[in-house]
Amino acid sequence: MRAAAGDSPGMAYVDLYWLPLGAGGHSVRINGRVYEWLKARVERRDPLDLYHAGLEVDVPEGRYVIEMTPIPGGNPAARGVVAEGPVGSRMLRRFRLFRYEVRRWRGGSIPDVAEAVDSPRRLTDDVLIGRRLLEAVPSVPTYVWGRDELWVHDMWNSNSLVAWLLARSGIDADAVQPPTGGRAPGWSAGLVAARQASTRAVAPSRAASASRTGTKRPTKIGVSRSV
Numbered sequence: 001m002r003a004a005a006g007d008s009p010g011m012a013y014v015d016l017y018w019l020p021l022g023a024g025g026h027s028v029r030i031n032g033r034v035y036e037w038l039k040a041r042v043e044r045r046d047p048l049d050l051y052h053a054g055l056e057v058d059v060p061e062g063r064y065v066i067e068m069t070p071i072p073g074g075n076p077a078a079r080g081v082v083a084e085g086p087v088g089s090r091m092l093r094r095f096r097l098f099r100y101e102v103r104r105w106r107g108g109s110i111p112d113v114a115e116a117v118d119s120p121r122r123l124t125d126d127v128l129i130g131r132r133l134l135e136a137v138p139s140v141p142t143y144v145w146g147r148d149e150l151w152v153h154d155m156w157n158s159n160s161l162v163a164w165l166l167a168r169s170g171i172d173a174d175a176v177q178p179p180t181g182g183r184a185p186g187w188s189a190g191l192v193a194a195r196q197a198s199t200r201a202v203a204p205s206r207a208a209s210a211s212r213t214g215t216k217r218p219t220k221i222g223v224s225r226s227v
Contacts, residue, residue: 012127080105085142133169163190
């Protein structure tokens, strides 16, 4: 039986896994290498290995896997889907092929985790940070995958999701680096989006003012709990 909520910080962890781009998929790996070769030519540098990140979060309420993935068939609730976003173009999002899903999957697994490099990386064992991260997952921005909608010379992708969550939960995402000789496209986009969200949160809104005067209660996104 799991410990009750509010136990010591040692009863939780946030682990990050670095997976080679295209792990388990030959075509994705080849496309990634072509993309990185072209990117390196433009930036006049040597090509690097590409990685995408996944998170595993364990708190007293349960163990969760957090990822951004293509949408397969089946029941989204069974794999903890909390958000969807467009791939390539918003105009095409009505087609499942052009949408991604964000998972907060209790008891789930990271596909091809056996191919992870220099992983897992323990980012924190603070239970409050773990819970804060889990509660933030449904609030992640759903920008267009593969596009630079933030105008930061970086695309939005699964690394953006992870970087956004780490920054918003209080983990120093700037200090997190991919394995030696590699890079994580999308990481910078996630950090920029998190800073923008923090800036907006500082500005008092009408709803926030109302909650302070007792006319509106703030809402909280909770994580299901069990013993």
